Amino acid sequence: MNAAMQKLLGGRAGAINLALLAGLLLVVFPLLLEPFRLNLMGKYLSYAFVAVGLVLCWGYGGILSLGQGVFFGIGGYCMAMFLKLEASDPVSTKIQTTPGIPDFMDWNQITSLPLLWQPFQSFAFTLAAVILAPTLFALLIGNAMFKRRVGDVYFSIVTQAIAAILTILIIGQQGLTGGVNGITDLKTLLGWDIRSDSARMILYFVNAGLLLGCILFGKYILSSKLGRLLMAMRDKEERVRFSGYDVASFKIFVFCVAAAFSAIGGAMFTLQVGFMSPSFVGIVPSIEMVIFAAVGGRMSLLGAVYGTLLVNLGKTYFSETFPELWLFLMGGLFIAVVMYFPNGLAGVVDTQGRRLLQAIKRRREVKPKPAPAAAAVRPEPHRTVTGLEATK
């Protein structure tokens, strides 16, 4: 391993952790889970993009965005618009007053495809829009906020407001967006049926691959000088500013990266779940995504993935068994994490792992024994690189 790779992966421990996660996502889950469960896992992993983005912008950049659902949603809607247009060909919509447009438009007495929808007939445009639209929106918000030095809690409140506004807009513009139902009945991608088991399997792998790619890109950012600058800004923003840096531009950058990650997650969500609706855009899902990152450890890119999986598995389990208890549990979990495990799972595993390593060093004959088989039931605790180690 050359020096650059070493730095990127965070040394041997970092490489092992990444390999463990990759093994879990690419080998263990597909082997152990039946197609339905695997698809569910894919859905959770699409949220993990948001959590990974939050580690960058909240954990390292100190920017707590409570509106990441906005970017998840924009990415998801861009993809959904393309798929919906493909599903609304004149033949299958021939009973409509206006065949060839999405069904909900027809219900809303719209007689021609709105201008906003026209470019989404092109797949290339859609792919570009999935990434660029949310990134540009984040650039706009970031410029407006960070150049004026709106920070901390005020920024969080503004992002919440944006999430609320976008939800209201989507619901209000029923003819354009499908309203509260969202965009449903998505069937094919360029003629390829995305509802079949095999398609879902392929989409799962694409999703997992993209997620690992985002994590690597995140590691690249954190191992660069920019990553150290983000940490420096959290320590002493004024000092960074008076060392000749335009602090706002770095915040905008990391906020845009988080937005782009979220949008990829949103698009992958649409592809795997087959619909997109405003219930993934608003305040509640946005806060849930913050909890995923907090539980996993807001300073750990890998931890964010485990946190997302753990919380969602818990959510599925508890909301099936004790539906009325789930929200309390979720709230309690967040409070517990903030109070007792400020660095989340990753922090716990890190300290425990270090203790374990010391114990091993003391008694040399004892071998470390990872148990990946248990991972399907419950994500395997892993030793994660903390912020400090990542920068070395």
Place this chain on the structure above:
Amino acid sequence: MSDVISSSNSRAIGGITSNRPVLAIEGLTVSFDGFKAVDNLNLYVDRNEVRVVIGPNGAGKTTVLDLICGKTAATSGSIRFNEIELTKMREHEIVRAGVGRKFQTPSIYESLSVFENLEMSFPRGRMVLGALTFKRSPDVVERVEKVAQEIFLADLLHQQADLLSHGQKQWLEIGMLLMQEPELLMLDEPVAGMSVSEREKTAELLGRISQGRSVVVIEHDMEFVKSIAHKVTVLHQGKILAEGSMESVQSNPKVIEVYLGH
């Protein structure tokens, strides 16, 4: 930024001290809700000069530094640094023009190592893409080591910064400024909270680093002021009460009355 430095250096090397001051503050006023913290101030700092600003609490000393480095916006007046008007510039632009500023309490990055703290101030990779692709090249390492030597931290390069003593943190912040090679260095109470031996070392450090640049220091410790100052300015209620050599200021009855005491 680099050509600003080189042009000033060439002037200094030429042996002709330019009559133009490095820093010319004229008619500077800032008022906070009608209260004039700095009132029609005129202040000139020459090339290679160590100027100490003293005065009672609330005299406006720190506010003057804030105004120069762009932290506070002036209500009226002008601040010219090497003929560049600073009052309309943003903080990072002022830094890039060659003004470095140390804060009153040590302001360093506690979660980074001493090396990384210094490296952070190396004037390269200051934009987003530059920072992403920044490489720790030999010239960076060399410069960090040289500065660390100067600020007595050469043996602690890989120590995490929050483990340093208070005095060492003050030095580290001065070192971070040196990394930028500023032409004007502004230090707000650099020896506050330091032991006697640390004060002596700091005075020696200031003597060394003031070669080839101008330094403005705010300080309360009169012994320390005496050991470093070329010229002293006494501020009182946002105005200059007295200015001149340490001796003339110390014997000035007005200064004794409002500041130095009996």
